[in-house]
Amino acid sequence: MNFDLDDDQRDIAAGARDFFRGSASPAAARAGLEGGRPEPGRAALSDIGFLGITVPESAGGAGRTLLDLAVVAEQGGAVLAAPSLVTPARAAVLLAGEPELAAGLADGSTSFAVLDGSPDGSAPSVDAADATTFLALDGEDLVVGAGEVVPGRPLDATRGLASVRLTSRRVLATGAGELWARARQVGAVVMAAEDLGGADRCVQLGVAYAQEREAFGRRIGSYQAVKHLLVDAWVGVEQLRSLVWWAAWAADANPGELPLAAAAAKACAAAVYEQAAGTLVQVHGGIGFTWEHDAHLFWRRAKVDRLLLGDEAEHLDAVARLAVAGALGT
Amino acid sequence: MDFDDSPDEAAYRARVRELLERHASELVRLRPGQEAVDPRTSEAELRRTQRVLADAGLVGVAWPAEFGGQGGTLMQQAIVSQELARAGVPALINHIGIGMCGPTVIAHGSQDQRERYLTRLLRADDVWCQLFSEPASGSDLAALRTTAVRDGDDWVVNGQKVWTTLAHVADLGILLTRTDPDRPKHAGLTMFVVDMHAPGVTVRPLRQMGGQSDFNEVFFDDVRIPDSERLGEPGEGWRVALTTLMNERVAIGGAGGTIGLPVEAFVQHARERLPGLDPERQVLARQAVGRAVVAALGARYSGYRRLTALSQGGLPGPEASAGKLAGTEAARLVADAGVRLLGDDAVYAATGEGDDRWQRTQSWIPGIAIAGGTDQVLRNIIGERVLGLPPEPRSDKTVPFSGGRR
Numbered sequence: 101m102n103f104d105l106d107d108d109q110r111d112i113a114a115g116a117r118d119f120f121r122g123s124a125s126p127a128a129a130r131a132g133l134e135g136g137r138p139e140p141g142r143a144a145l146s147d148i149g150f151l152g153i154t155v156p157e158s159a160g161g162a163g164r165t166l167l168d169l170a171v172v173a174e175q176g177g178a179v180l181a182a183p184s185l186v187t188p189a190r191a192a193v194l195l196a197g198e199p200e201l202a203a204g205l206a207d208g209s210t211s212f213a214v215l216d217g218s219p220d221g222s223a224p225s226v227d228a229a230d231a232t233t234f235l236a237l238d239g240e241d242l243v244v245g246a247g248e249v250v251p252g253r254p255l256d257a258t259r260g261l262a263s264v265r266l267t268s269r270r271v272l273a274t275g276a277g278e279l280w281a282r283a284r285q286v287g288a289v290v291m292a293a294e295d296l297g298g299a300d301r302c303v304q305l306g307v308a309y310a311q312e313r314e315a316f317g318r319r320i321g322s323y324q325a326v327k328h329l330l331v332d333a334w335v336g337v338e339q340l341r342s343l344v345w346w347a348a349w350a351a352d353a354n355p356g357e358l359p360l361a362a363a364a365a366k367a368c369a370a371a372v373y374e375q376a377a378g379t380l381v382q383v384h385g386g387i388g389f390t391w392e393h394d395a396h397l398f399w400r401r402a403k404v405d406r407l408l409l410g411d412e413a414e415h416l417d418a419v420a421r422l423a424v425a426g427a428l429g430t
Numbered sequence: 431m432d433f434d435d436s437p438d439e440a441a442y443r444a445r446v447r448e449l450l451e452r453h454a455s456e457l458v459r460l461r462p463g464q465e466a467v468d469p470r471t472s473e474a475e476l477r478r479t480q481r482v483l484a485d486a487g488l489v490g491v492a493w494p495a496e497f498g499g500q501g502g503t504l505m506q507q508a509i510v511s512q513e514l515a516r517a518g519v520p521a522l523i524n525h526i527g528i529g530m531c532g533p534t535v536i537a538h539g540s541q542d543q544r545e546r547y548l549t550r551l552l553r554a555d556d557v558w559c560q561l562f563s564e565p566a567s568g569s570d571l572a573a574l575r576t577t578a579v580r581d582g583d584d585w586v587v588n589g590q591k592v593w594t595t596l597a598h599v600a601d602l603g604i605l606l607t608r609t610d611p612d613r614p615k616h617a618g619l620t621m622f623v624v625d626m627h628a629p630g631v632t633v634r635p636l637r638q639m640g641g642q643s644d645f646n647e648v649f650f651d652d653v654r655i656p657d658s659e660r661l662g663e664p665g666e667g668w669r670v671a672l673t674t675l676m677n678e679r680v681a682i683g684g685a686g687g688t689i690g691l692p693v694e695a696f697v698q699h700a701r702e703r704l705p706g707l708d709p710e711r712q713v714l715a716r717q718a719v720g721r722a723v724v725a726a727l728g729a730r731y732s733g734y735r736r737l738t739a740l741s742q743g744g745l746p747g748p749e750a751s752a753g754k755l756a757g758t759e760a761a762r763l764v765a766d767a768g769v770r771l772l773g774d775d776a777v778y779a780a781t782g783e784g785d786d787r788w789q790r791t792q793s794w795i796p797g798i799a800i801a802g803g804t805d806q807v808l809r810n811i812i813g814e815r816v817l818g819l820p821p822e823p824r825s826d827k828t829v830p831f832s833g834g835r836r
């Protein structure tokens with residue numbers, strides 16, 4: 101057994117950290133709420149190759165594993181980067197039999213979004229707001245098409261959420277229910293990885309503030325009421341990291357475990373990120389409640405992500421059903 | 431990254447299985463639904479079980495060979511633990527000796543002590559206990575009052591210890607005492623190995639909230655301990671104790687998982703019980719089951735990460751405290767869901783058929799949130815040592831113990 105990233109993955113993470121820190125930020129997420137552009141944006145992500153990480157090399161991608169992608173996604177999540185890597189991960193699964201479309205995904209020439217819910221009026225779907233080409237499940241058919249995009253007023257502008265009604269559709273595959281489900285599980289893992297990055301960052305920022313802010317003649321981090329909030333958030337982040345790595349690994353190395361692992365990771369992510377972001381605001385006191393402070397941008401991401409790709413209750417139910425059906429082994 | 435056995439690990443596992451099968455008739459086994467065997471009623475069988483396992487090379491797997499161990503890897507130790515659980519062998523009677531006392535003797539004992547004690551410890555020829563907590567000092571261990579006073583070649587010990595697990599069957603214990611009350615509290619402590627059968631040692635059982643008696647109070651009245659039984663230098667007892675405490679957290683929570691509650695058994699229980707609940711309750715029960723399983727998986731895979739780090743040469747650090755905290759929370763969720771699945775029987779101490787497994791488990795959970803560092807103390811440790819948050823102001827660290835709070 102060896103449950104750790106390898107050197108290659110650590111290098112990938114370091115590179116992704118540098119890229120995202122230089123190209124995205126909570127400030128950009130704030131600007132997005134006032135009409136600014138998402139950062140780093142699709143073009144920059146495709147230039148650095150992050151839209152094609154799991155696309156096969158034959159289709160112009162890097163042909164790497166979901167774990168490699170999750171390691172990158174964590175770094176994007178830490179600075180609230182947009183668009184999400186959920187879409188390329190999910191679309192790469194759906195387009196496994198469509199090399200030309202997959203090439204458009206990887207090189208950024210086609211702006212894809214994957215729709216949740218009905219193609220005749222979808223649920224709010226990640227990064228649909230500025231997409232032009234939509235993948236959807238129509239009955240049991242996987243379809244691709246153009247659509248009419250109806251964004252809502254964003255709670256978190258970095259998620260690019262919009263409802264879409266397809267205005268054209270071409271069937272890519274019939275009997276695609278299982279493929280669709282797997283793609284959604286992969287998407288859930290990547291979102292959990294982005295949430296891991298965000299939650300981890302919340303703990304770091306909270307700890308940094310608790311080390312310097314003073315009240316009643318002491319640094320606030322010395323008060324247990326503050327310290328224990330941060331510790332609980334950190335312990336949660338560490339549990340989440342284990343589940344995200346396991347789930348991302350399982351997607352390629354042990355696909356039979358993916359449904360259980362993805363549901364566990366996503367359920368854990370929902371709770372952990374909300375806790376960490378709430379803690380970040382609380383530890384900052386009044387300053388943390390201001391528009392200018394970054395805390396609410398993580399908080400917004402947490403409030404939105406916990407409901408996307410299935411909420412905590414849905415995933416807990418899935419975990420229970422799968423476990424009872426024998427997914428843990430005996 | 432992978433979770434499979436390497437070829438070496440697979441070969442080792444096969445050998446362990448073969449050994450366990452070969453010795454099957456000599457080992458105590460848990461009945462289905464049973465999770466522990468009481469040393470009070472089965473001491474001889476439990477000692478024999480550990481001796482058989484030790485002679486087969488399955489105890490102290492990762493201890494250095496010079497101390498009676500197998501000189502193996504932590505991964506091999508983890509494999510043995512998994513295989514013992516799989517074979518239904520209960521916790522080893524000397525788990526405190528193996529987990530805490532032995533490593534302390536290895537780190538701080540004299541060569542003579544190591545030779546005399548360690549092999550016997552692994553074979554459960556001597557069962558060990560840990561005599562740290564006192565009525566007035568648990569979390570604040572360094573405030574302890576049991577004294578040891580030098581008298582010729584001996585030390586004379588007076589005082590009381592409490593909550594001492596296994597003291598009623600133990601032959602030996604590691605005993606933390608105050609030898610210099612005029613120094614600040616952490617500086618005046620000294621550790622000893624004490625013979626539990628020595629004159630002046632009195633052990634009285636204490637009954638826990640669940641009704642069982644796994645721990646005791648222990649009185650020391652003019653107990654003489656030869657100076658050769660000292661562990662570490664006089665006044666160095668705190669440093670010695672930290673070795674014990676660090677190993678304790680690794681032993682309890684370090685391996686991950688739900689601290690002795692196998693999640694597979696819980697899932698099996700859910701499998702049996704869920705269909706009997708009415709449909710609306712099933713929806714709610716599945717939420718509780720799902721939450722418990724997610725917590726258990728989080729603890730398990732975090733344990734795998736720590737095991738990987740340790741087997742690559744890392745040292746057990748304060749991160750093990752996170753394993754204990756998370757494992758305790760997972761165990762709490764598992765126990766709670768386990769009881770709730772009983773339906774109406776959840777308000778009784780046992781089901782109509784007399785099965786009290788989940789109720790017993792439930793009443794054991796509060797103890798694990800206290801033993802080996804309370805949840806709050808562990809949060810302080812993580813906050814200060816892992817996250818680097820400032821410690822609380824402490825007024826008692828520098829003043830002489832005698833002039834301090836007494």
Ligand SMILES: Cc1cc2nc3c(=O)[nH]c(=O)nc-3n(C[C@H](O)[C@H](O)[C@H](O)COP(=O)(O)OP(=O)(O)OC[C@H]3O[C@@H](n4cnc5c(N)ncnc54)[C@H](O)[C@@H]3O)c2cc1C
Nearest residue numbers: 560561562563567568569593594595797800801802804806
């Ligand atoms: C099942 C079981 C087995 C045990 N076995 C052994 C054994 O074999 N050997 C042995 O020596 N001991 C043993 N103990 C004792 C155990 O180590 C102590 O009970 C534990 O350290 C707590 O000490 P205490 O009971 O004195 O509680 P206290 O320290 O008095 O704590 C009371 C409450 O105050 C809180 N508290 C204390 N200090 C702080 C602080 N600084 N910050 C925040 N909160 C704080 C605690 O979290 C707790 O909630 C066992 C205990 C149990 C329950």
